[in-house]
Amino acid sequence: MAIAGRSEDSLAADSVADALREAAFVRLLASDDSDSLAAAGLLGRALAERGTPFQARVAGQLVGATDDATTVHIGFEGGDLSLPLEQPASETAFGVARDLDCDPDPVLALAGMGEALEGTSAFEDARGQGVVERRPGVAVPVADLTDGLAHTTLVHAPFSGDEEATAAALDGRDDPREVASLLALSVANTDGATPRAAESVARALRPYAITAGESAVSGRCETVGGYADVLRASAREQPGVGLALALGYDAWDAALAAWRTHGTRTHAALREATTERHRGVFVARVDDAPLATTARLLCDFRSPEPIALAVSETRAAAAATEDTDLGDHMHEAGAAAGGDGDGSARRGRARFENADEFVSAFREALP
Structure with missing residues (x-):
């Protein structure tokens, strides 16, 4: 109390x-x-x-x-x-x-929170210091929109992961409002997009720009959402680099390189995955892929079911649209397939010996 x-x-x-x-x-x-x-x-x-x-x-x-x-x-x-x-x-x-x-650096705190920034102490500090401001456009970390939209893992669009395709889609556009509209329409109208995709893309629009301050990325990173994306990607691709960036060391270029690699790998996995639809869960079989990010984007932009499961030969990650005790389900299924698992209400991961056994056990674990 x-x-x-x-x-x-x-x-x-x-x-x-x-x-x-x-x-x-x-x-x-x-x-x-x-x-x-x-x-x-x-x-x-x-x-x-x-x-x-x-x-x-x-x-x-x-x-x-x-x-x-x-x-x-x-x-x-x-x-x-x-x-x-x-x-x-x-x-x-x-x-x-x-x-x-x-x-403390309020911009770093906001990047960690990712969403629901308004009303937090960090947001009030950042606004009071004048270091963030809302603007039209998209939440990418870099000024180059082709680079930003090609590698972001905030969305999955038809051109994601491919700089040439992204440049062609932009077709010279640089007006923030036009680019935001292009991204929203591209995501919502692509084959395989779910109604949830139109809602999920909103997280990448009308970002908070980083305008000043003493943050380790001030003057280098464009938006709070882009900063969050780089932190998340580097945490999974190059954890030491991501941690160094968060601690305030000059690791921005290395973190951006990890972000680009992570985005390219994730979007390729989403395109190349073999998918299966079951009651309550949409399964994507992938090879070498960032499983947690793949599961999140699959859930937000491609899954017609409330749970998305990205499965490799011996590991899996899951994401859900609402609280479902997902971590418990991953633990139960992982143990049934000779491994283990954990997670939270909406996120989970597991390792196992047999992927088919794991998927079957996971489906049985769902209510």
């Missing part, structure tokens, strides 16, 4: 800040997503500002606490401390940094 006048979020930030204030050494373990990466960056920068020694890395699985460090799990439970999973980790980390009397 919250104390009168205090939100649950602020209480969580207080408790984490109290523990970190007394810590002699901190180990930050972040999940491989933009929110966790941004939160690790915010906490790491705050610890550095206070002179507290720390280590940070992207962890693919739970790691137990150690005797010589205060271990913070970000994006998953465990450790001496874990950021609450009920709200974005980057929002909590922003509050922790402020409670530690540090000056």
Whole structure:
């Protein structure tokens, strides 16, 4: 129960800040997503500002606490401390940094949150500092629209992943409103698009531009949404690079390279996948692909069912349109196929020995 006048979020930030204030050494373990990466960056920068020694890395699985460090799990439970999973980790980390009397980067926090920015402390700080402003156009990280639209993983359009096809589709257009309209129409009218695609593309339109400030990407990254996309892609393609960027190091060029590779691989996988439609789940069989990103885009732009499942020979990722205890279903199906799985209400991943057995078990696990 919250104390009168205090939100649950602020209480969580207080408790984490109290523990970190007394810590002699901190180990930050972040999940491989933009929110966790941004939160690790915010906490790491705050610890550095206070002179507290720390280590940070992207962890693919739970790691137990150690005797010589205060271990913070970000994006998953465990450790001496874990950021609450009920709200974005980057929002909590922003509050922790402020409670530690540090000056956190609101743009990094907003990039971690990705959506529902308005009303958060980071948004109010960013708006007060004048470092973000809403503008027409599309949420890409770079000024070159061909590059941006070809590699973004915020949407999947007919030209996605192909710079030549993107340039042809743009046909010289550079007016922000025209480009936004082109993207929306391309996504909604392509063969195989679902009604949900028209709603999902809206996340990439009318972005918040990064206009100034002390962020590590100010003057280099165009939009908050583009920053989020680069963080998410690098977290999965080159985790060390993504973490370095979040911590404030000069890793922008390397992170952009990881973002381009990730986008190209994901869009190719979506086009080349063999798909199966079952009751409640749409399955895409892929080879070498970024499974989590493939599942997310499949769910948002191609799946006629509420759950999308991207499956390789020994691994899978899933995304759902609404809360379905997806992580539990992935765990149950993974275990039935000789492996394991985990996740949250709308996201999940698994590893297994036999893909066909896993898909069958997953279908049986659904209510």
